[in-house]
């Protein structure tokens with residue numbers, strides 16, 4: 001993907017973040033800036049610290065050291081200097097989180113329409129007809145049959161559940177989206193279609209995304225920039241095409257030549 005034009009404002013900034021469970025386990029001394037409209041991919045083999053970093057960035061786990069700054073509707077917020085309640089509110093109202101396993105992001109026992117409408121209701125939307133219309137509209141956008149709006153996600157396939165989770169996340173037009181292996185755990189053909197759909201949505205909505213993936217094909221298609229992690233540290237960072245076409249670090253070269261990809 002090409003970089004977005006102009007020089008959009010910084011949305012999220014990580015300053016020397018560390019969260020370590022043991023030597024090389026977790027993430028260490030990570031710094032970057034995410035600009036509005038940009039997709040930042042965090043890649044690396046299993047255990048390199050990608051999910052730990054994402055949890056810290058998305059307000060779910062405090063770092064041992066460092067700061068996460070978010071430049072949102074209220075100006076600059078230091079994520080771990082504000083209270084837990086405000087952090088949770090950010091995740092509910094301004095951010096979106098797409099889990100690898102849709103079951104972690106959906107309420108399986110309530111209808112597809114309610115799953116989508118719920119986040120809008122959290123923003124104050126109470127009009128039943130509008131919530132239902134938004135549910136149908138978003139089901140269509142993620143290529144789910146809107147006639148299944150009253151069905152519960154338990155009756156959907158894994159790929160369909162992931163689409164629904166994406167609809168539920170994006171319906172509120174979040175300012176910032178975190179995605180953890182959004183196509184992981186799905187059949188290859190299902191992955192390809194989902195990836196295509198995600199790419200279209202990211203482009204159309206101009207989403208700002210932090211994306212964790214071990215799959216370089218996913219990173220290539222979605223991310224403008226990449227950070228390559230190994231044993232908790234970023235060993236290489238830059239534009240996606242540069243990193244994947246001309247990796248400088250020996251580990252990245254191995255990763256790109258697929259030797260290390262699971």
Ligand SMILES: Nc1ncnc2c1ncn2[C@@H]1O[C@H](COP(=O)(O)OP(=O)(O)OP(=O)(O)O)[C@@H](O)[C@H]1O
Pocket residue numbers: 021024025026044045046047048049050051052053214
């Ligand atoms: N809560 C925890 N307690 C102890 N160790 C942890 C915890 N969470 C992660 N780790 C360890 O930190 C390291 C990094 O894990 P993390 O899940 O961040 O890696 P990852 O790159 O996301 O891997 P994967 O792709 O397999 O999810 C691993 O060695 C893991 O065992």
